[in-house]
Amino acid sequence: MRVLVALKRVIDSNARVRVKPDKSGVDLKSVKMGMNPFCEIAVEEAVKLKEAGTASEVVAVSIGPKAAADSLRTALAMGADRAVHVLEDGEVQPLAVAKLLAAVAARESPGLVLLGKQSIDSDCNQTGQGLAGLLGWPQATFASSVEVSADKQTARVTREVDGGLETLELRLPAVVTADLRLNTPRYATLPNIMKAKKKKLDTLAPGDLGVDVAPRLRTLQVEEPAARKAGAILSSVDELVDRLKNEAKVI
């Protein structure tokens, strides 16, 4: 069974995000970038399935500018077998990403597609769901555990839902999106980074996959979050109660 794992290159979760002066978006110039953390978890899960003998091949796919290939190399260093880079410099919105991934899935015929539950830059939480919809495949989002049956016909997925866990059984092929607690992604070691350089990485254009990636949504404005007001140190519980009562008026 082949596993296709999708990943996105985003601003590093520790980098300071700056809004462009014209408020048209976020400034990506000279900002540290890396693989979206939820995508790292998806890659780890795919590699674990390979190590367990469940997956015969792990194919990593990413859509984005030239530098997205760096994140694909990271996935290869983590243990993916080969990679597909859909090269696109412009903005690619979730619907277009889902269409591109559906086209790659049609070429690769995976038994399972793994993705992160959302990217930490646009926080859309749409790609996996859209992909499953386009393919007409079962989906399990926000997975905290994935078990593929011995005959590889089904997968049992535990999902983190409000107030508990939900366990689903899906017919394969299916789409699964990874939540935080699915696993702890490994680091790519130097020897594996060197080995990854020799692995196959194909580059395609959206047109090769017959997908029009023109944005369907227009961003009107992006703003910095409001600065937090300074706090106050109070000298007694009485003063705190007084302020809560008479200033904040919450009690």
Ligand SMILES: *[C@@H]1O[C@H](CO)[C@@H](O)[C@H](O)[C@H]1NC(C)=O
């Ligand atoms: C993610 O999207 C689903 C719909 O596909 C929605 O039900 C869910 O509330 C969303 N979760 C978050 C955290 O945005």
